[in-house]
Amino acid sequence: MTNDHNKLTIIGCGNLNRNDDAVGVIVAQRLQQYLATYPHPHVKVYDCGTAGMEVMFKARGSKHLIIIDASSTNSEPGAVFKLPGTELEALPEPSYNLHDFRWDNAIAAGKQIFKDDFPPVVTVYLIEAANLDFGWELSYAVQRSAAKVFEQIKAVIRNNAEYGETVLS
Numbered sequence: 001m002t003n004d005h006n007k008l009t010i011i012g013c014g015n016l017n018r019n020d021d022a023v024g025v026i027v028a029q030r031l032q033q034y035l036a037t038y039p040h041p042h043v044k045v046y047d048c049g050t051a052g053m054e055v056m057f058k059a060r061g062s063k064h065l066i067i068i069d070a071s072s073t074n075s076e077p078g079a080v081f082k083l084p085g086t087e088l089e090a091l092p093e094p095s096y097n098l099h100d101f102r103w104d105n106a107i108a109a110g111k112q113i114f115k116d117d118f119p120p121v122v123t124v125y126l127i128e129a130a131n132l133d134f135g136w137e138l139s140y141a142v143q144r145s146a147a148k149v150f151e152q153i154k155a156v157i158r159n160n161a162e163y164g165e166t167v168l169s
Helices: 019-037 052-059 103-117 140-163
Strands: 008-013 043-049 064-071 080-084 121-128
Touching: 008 019, 008 052, 008 140, 019 043, 019 064, 019 121, 019 140, 043 052, 052 103, 064 103, 064 140, 080 140, 121 140
Parallel strands: 008 043, 008 064, 064 121
Antiparallel strands: 080 121
């Protein structure tokens, strides 16, 4: 097992250079700032960008993993989808390119590789993007949804601290 056995690991994914695709990273950075002010010893937050392999290793040893990312499903911009990781996990296609290894691959591979040392509970927040072109601005709809997801995850963190264990919201 890993060194400090986090009960809750939160990982933001995305690309800061593609407008709304940055939303997972931005929420993770806000949560890191929140934890800097209100520390919780059993909660860790990481910005993993587009590195799926990093997601797999950062999640190892936790009880609950939360992933935040943008989605592009032709839904209403800013729509928030909260799903169990089991609905999204996918084994990677054979490839020599690690960039092709995404967080959905990390969930499936992590369970196979780390077995009981991989989080049994995975929750994924997907925020529907309006604009994935090159740029550094979140659209208004995605900004609003990012704020809502930030508040929801903050509540999970507070529950985790109050009860000494991860409470699913």
